Amino acid sequence: MKHDKHGPPDSRAISRRAFIKGAGAIAATTGLIRTPPASADAAPDAQDGIVERIGPGAQTIELKINGEVKRVTVEPRVTLLRALRDHLNLTGTKLVCDRGACGACTVHLDGKPVTSCMVLALDARGHEITTIEGLLTPDRMSPLGAAFVEHDAAQCGFCTPGMMMSMAAALASNPKAQLEDVKRAVAGNICRCGTYPHVFAAALSVVRGGNRGES
Amino acid sequence: MNRFEVLTPADLAHAARLLARQGHVALAGGVDVIDLLKLGIIAPATLVNLKNLPELHGIEPGPRGLRLGALTKLHEVAEHPFIREHYTAVSDAAREAATPQIRNLATVGGNLLQRPRCWYFRHPDVNCLKKGGDRCYALTGLNRYHAILGGGPSFIVHPSNLAPALIALGASARIVGPSGERSVELEKFFTLPSVDPKRENDLKPGEVLVEVNLPPPPAGAKSAYLEAREKQSFDWPLVGAAAMVASDGASRTVRDARIVLCAVAPIPWRSPEAEKEIIGHPLDAERARAAGEACVRGAHPLADNAYKIAMTKVLARRTILKAAGIEEA
Amino acid sequence: MSRRVTLNLGFQGHLEPVTVVIPDDEPTPWLFGERFQIVGKPTPRVDGALRVTGAARYTYDISMPGMLYGAILRSPIPHARIKSVDLSSARRLGGVRAAIRMDDTVVRFAGQEVAAVAAIDYETALDALGLIKVEYEPLPFVAELDAAMKPGAPPVFESGSNVQRPTVNEHGDVTRGIAEAAAVHEAVYLTPVQTHVSLEVHGSVARWDGDELTVWSSSQGIFTVRDDLAVYFNLPHSKVRVVCEYLGGGFGSKFGAKPETVIAARLARQANAPVKVMCTREGEHLATGNRPDAIQKVRLGAGHDGKLTVLELVQHGSGGIGSGSGSAGPFLSLYHCPNLRTEETNVFMNTGPSSPMRAPGWPQGCFALELAMDELARKLALDRLEFRRLNNPNPVRALEFDIGAELYRMEGKERRAQIHGSVKTRNRRRLRGLACARSVGSASPRDRPSRRPRRGSDGHPGHRHRHANDPRDGRGGGAGRRTLAHRLPSRRHALSIFGSLGRKHDHAVHHAGGSPGRGAS
Numbered sequence A: 001m002k003h004d005k006h007g008p009p010d011s012r013a014i015s016r017r018a019f020i021k022g023a024g025a026i027a028a029t030t031g032l033i034r035t036p037p038a039s040a041d042a043a044p045d046a047q048d049g050i051v052e053r054i055g056p057g058a059q060t061i062e063l064k065i066n067g068e069v070k071r072v073t074v075e076p077r078v079t080l081l082r083a084l085r086d087h088l089n090l091t092g093t094k095l096v097c098d099r100g101a102c103g104a105c106t107v108h109l110d111g112k113p114v115t116s117c118m119v120l121a122l123d124a125r126g127h128e129i130t131t132i133e134g135l136l137t138p139d140r141m142s143p144l145g146a147a148f149v150e151h152d153a154a155q156c157g158f159c160t161p162g163m164m165m166s167m168a169a170a171l172a173s174n175p176k177a178q179l180e181d182v183k184r185a186v187a188g189n190i191c192r193c194g195t196y197p198h199v200f201a202a203a204l205s206v207v208r209g210g211n212r213g214e215s
Numbered sequence B: 001m002n003r004f005e006v007l008t009p010a011d012l013a014h015a016a017r018l019l020a021r022q023g024h025v026a027l028a029g030g031v032d033v034i035d036l037l038k039l040g041i042i043a044p045a046t047l048v049n050l051k052n053l054p055e056l057h058g059i060e061p062g063p064r065g066l067r068l069g070a071l072t073k074l075h076e077v078a079e080h081p082f083i084r085e086h087y088t089a090v091s092d093a094a095r096e097a098a099t100p101q102i103r104n105l106a107t108v109g110g111n112l113l114q115r116p117r118c119w120y121f122r123h124p125d126v127n128c129l130k131k132g133g134d135r136c137y138a139l140t141g142l143n144r145y146h147a148i149l150g151g152g153p154s155f156i157v158h159p160s161n162l163a164p165a166l167i168a169l170g171a172s173a174r175i176v177g178p179s180g181e182r183s184v185e186l187e188k189f190f191t192l193p194s195v196d197p198k199r200e201n202d203l204k205p206g207e208v209l210v211e212v213n214l215p216p217p218p219a220g221a222k223s224a225y226l227e228a229r230e231k232q233s234f235d236w237p238l239v240g241a242a243a244m245v246a247s248d249g250a251s252r253t254v255r256d257a258r259i260v261l262c263a264v265a266p267i268p269w270r271s272p273e274a275e276k277e278i279i280g281h282p283l284d285a286e287r288a289r290a291a292g293e294a295c296v297r298g299a300h301p302l303a304d305n306a307y308k309i310a311m312t313k314v315l316a317r318r319t320i321l322k323a324a325g326i327e328e329a
Numbered sequence C: 001m002s003r004r005v006t007l008n009l010g011f012q013g014h015l016e017p018v019t020v021v022i023p024d025d026e027p028t029p030w031l032f033g034e035r036f037q038i039v040g041k042p043t044p045r046v047d048g049a050l051r052v053t054g055a056a057r058y059t060y061d062i063s064m065p066g067m068l069y070g071a072i073l074r075s076p077i078p079h080a081r082i083k084s085v086d087l088s089s090a091r092r093l094g095g096v097r098a099a100i101r102m103d104d105t106v107v108r109f110a111g112q113e114v115a116a117v118a119a120i121d122y123e124t125a126l127d128a129l130g131l132i133k134v135e136y137e138p139l140p141f142v143a144e145l146d147a148a149m150k151p152g153a154p155p156v157f158e159s160g161s162n163v164q165r166p167t168v169n170e171h172g173d174v175t176r177g178i179a180e181a182a183a184v185h186e187a188v189y190l191t192p193v194q195t196h197v198s199l200e201v202h203g204s205v206a207r208w209d210g211d212e213l214t215v216w217s218s219s220q221g222i223f224t225v226r227d228d229l230a231v232y233f234n235l236p237h238s239k240v241r242v243v244c245e246y247l248g249g250g251f252g253s254k255f256g257a258k259p260e261t262v263i264a265a266r267l268a269r270q271a272n273a274p275v276k277v278m279c280t281r282e283g284e285h286l287a288t289g290n291r292p293d294a295i296q297k298v299r300l301g302a303g304h305d306g307k308l309t310v311l312e313l314v315q316h317g318s319g320g321i322g323s324g325s326g327s328a329g330p331f332l333s334l335y336h337c338p339n340l341r342t343e344e345t346n347v348f349m350n351t352g353p354s355s356p357m358r359a360p361g362w363p364q365g366c367f368a369l370e371l372a373m374d375e376l377a378r379k380l381a382l383d384r385l386e387f388r389r390l391n392n393p394n395p396v397r398a399l400e401f402d403i404g405a406e407l408y409r410m411e412g413k414e415r416r417a418q419i420h421g422s423v424k425t426r427n428r429r430r431l432r433g434l435a436c437a438r439s440v441g442s443a444s445p446r447d448r449p450s451r452r453p454r455r456g457s458d459g460h461p462g463h464r465h466r467h468a469n470d471p472r473d474g475r476g477g478g479a480g481r482r483t484l485a486h487r488l489p490s491r492r493h494a495l496s497i498f499g500s501l502g503r504k505h506d507h508a509v510h511h512a513g514g515s516p517g518r519g520a521s
């Protein structure tokens, strides 16, 4: 077992304090930032039947975001959300509850909306990640985006990119969505300002083709 | 969140061997694992990523029933036409669970094995009975979401709303461990806190939940799942009920039934008392009402959750009638 | 010079000519019913596209070269003396650039800031928090309102009782009012604590350039943040600049430099690098403010004629370690009553401090008063709306009652809810509600934008600045002002409303906005 080579010395203990102390010791010696990049064939432990061992230190991983392959060096514990925001400066995806409960951090994984705060960045490898920046920009509005503006579906706007991501995915899979469908589509998105009726109206206007958008 | 490494085992046997080691925790969709990591309630040295294991994938409908790989996502369960038609309660429960975003991540296996949502258990600074402490704070504390049935010494409710629906349809789990495999009825898989307050099920160290198997529903069987919650849009159930009712067409006489409640007990709560009220009788609103009453006959509410008794009665009645396709007057 | 202008003031059907004197260079005030090019017409938000596409940069989104991530260690104990704080292991952890402890030696609520660190990434900062050793000497605590009110309850502050001196408002004689009443309703109304839960948590990014401090803060009040920071760091106002370009909600809780902002600035100074400190959601709930809970004892009485003879409120509420839990507002201003007494008492307890939240005190007060009004109407066998009309002193509200009644058709044969046509209960009955509140739009003078386009501080006469502390949380007022400013005829009308700036730095206005010391100059 090669565990002791990588793991903290007292990792057997489930005590949080003890563990974090150990992590500190490791961090000091290996450096948190630069460790060799991991790829599928990095140090396979044949006798343990392990095809990949990654971490606990930071390693470089590749993520396909908005059609481009990005390299990012993160520890395994870094969530996709933190990787996007803190490491790749893609801040349209918001951090609000950090527990999967509010939807502000919604991105698409292979076209499906997920809460990026509940996904480890390394688990997003091999998937097509789409963030709000990949969905639309102020110069390249989608019909749904234009409808959001027209129907004033953003007040403070902090929940809005997440709402957009959820609604865009829902309309892509069901272009004939009705009120009940658009409500269900954003059931995982919390808006504290109370923009829901405007969000529904915006989405339904796109369904009806009432909004030609700018693109 | 502590630092950890993530291992991808080559195959199921190696996954089991790794998971038998202390400080190793399985990673499926990660929704509950990441939650518990962020709270510091678990601090594993190693996560064992199961996503590479082919045995855990896939939905396979067939004449002998239905096989759900443990890694099947909740949204796949909710949208599958075969499940919708033959195992309606399971489809409905998966559809009602969590949010669209979470259903795209959460797996069936992880859903059954998720830890309770009790606010004392999830509080990083509270050392409750489930974490090795000396008491269940819900007993005297804030307990509006806690158990009315089967409680003690811990009063959590089991959080999965998929589990009651699966149990109502007679599901079993196939489990592979370091020393072989076993199959266990899902109903028997969950364990009461009186057995061991620190866990909610019978999964042993090193064991991997590989798949859930559902037998073909009994002839003439229909099922339903309903839940009551505080918000119309996403919310955890205050009370949920799954019902399978197999009856003769014209006479409506119930030949077989299963009624399993959600969010009222530390385990998915099957109610043989309620089943007895309807089996062998032609089903009508009065029978369903009697079954609802029977569900809560042994209930012991805590200070703030007596409302669950009335709610359970009504919900059980409605679910039974819905399963049987009887319109409520 | 000044001129006289006669305006028709009032409300529909009740207009009166009023003559006012205004300075010569003021634009003519808007007249009732006047039509405008912009006002009163639908117009998209200026920054709608930026918000919808995620391109808008909120405080949480700010990053800059060399920026560190801060994290706060909060007390898990509601009341304790801090015997020691050992930061040495945290400081030794690789990647940690600063570690501080708070000035307080006593914590008075669970969640109070005890220490903080800044590190090269967020995960390292969290690890460092785990290495801080704090020795607490726990003290007795009280965390529930009724318990905190009891004699002998553990005192929150050394100085004395948890029950503060009540604020009493009184006219007439309550005893007489009771005696004169044909029916009296008496009840106790309880309301719980509420938290603001802005989607963007409290927090700031702080950067020092020599002795000048720039803070990007998730704030509704950049001037109050600047003022507090200037005091805390003993700096002239001109050395402190506070910026908030977009705000992810505040709901009243984001005024002044709160601990997380001071922490960001302290860490930045120690690390000699910019530091971002955003609260966690837990920290947000525990420490950044809340609407106080309340226990309201209410007595209402009225005569057979339906006229109130007595209105009495005895209220206790807790702002945690803070104050300002009063709820008498509605009792003092909604109805006419000859015998009125309100007594509001703030009670300390070991929980986080309250902060203003959308009409402080009013929801609690309206909840109690309006339920009590309904109960009394029932006792008097009076229509609930009629009962309110009988006691209403305000002509505007009388009109509003008519509008509301019409909308709800409360008085017609068809008693159907029109506004909420979809409000249906399971048993297919429609629900109908009735309650009264009051709203008066107000803004402090310094928060108002200058109505007078001001000469640009770069001396260029064509640059007009609208100087205001205008929180960009997207609510109506600010959004409207921005829309107007944006639509000013000249492209060179600069829009600079999101920054506070020391006088000396007026020239930097164009970066992210700013204004001289007094916002509305």
Ligand SMILES: Cc1cc2nc3c(=O)[nH]c(=O)nc-3n(C[C@H](O)[C@H](O)[C@H](O)COP(=O)(O)OP(=O)(O)OC[C@H]3O[C@@H](n4cnc5c(N)ncnc54)[C@H](O)[C@@H]3O)c2cc1C
Residues within 6 Å of the ligand: A099, A100, A101, A102, B025, B026, B027, B028, B029, B030, B031, B032, B033, B034, B050, B056, B070, B071, B096, B097, B098, B099, B102, B105, B106, B107, B108, B109, B110, B111, B112, B113, B114, B115, B159, B160, B161, B162, B207, B208, B209, B210, B235, B236, B237
């Ligand atoms: C906002 C929100 C709302 C939610 N609402 C609901 C709801 O309404 N109803 C409901 O039922 N649930 C709800 N959930 C819970 C959610 O469904 C579960 O957290 C999720 O299903 C867990 O699945 P996972 O694949 O992510 O599991 P993981 O988090 O990966 O694993 C969960 C646990 O199971 C273990 N594990 C997982 N798979 C296996 C396996 N195959 N063999 C052995 N061990 C395994 C892990 O080690 C871990 O202990 C909600 C969650 C969130 C965040």
Ligand code: FES
Residues within 6 Å of the ligand: A094, A095, A096, A097, A098, A099, A100, A101, A102, A103, A104, A105, A106, A115, A116, A117, A118
């Ligand atoms: S931040 Fe991810 S769901 Fe709230």
Ligand code: FES
Residues within 6 Å of the ligand: A153, A154, A155, A156, A157, A158, A159, A160, A190, A191, A192, A193, A194, A195, C199, C248, C249
């Ligand atoms: S617009 Fe403010 S939270 Fe939704």
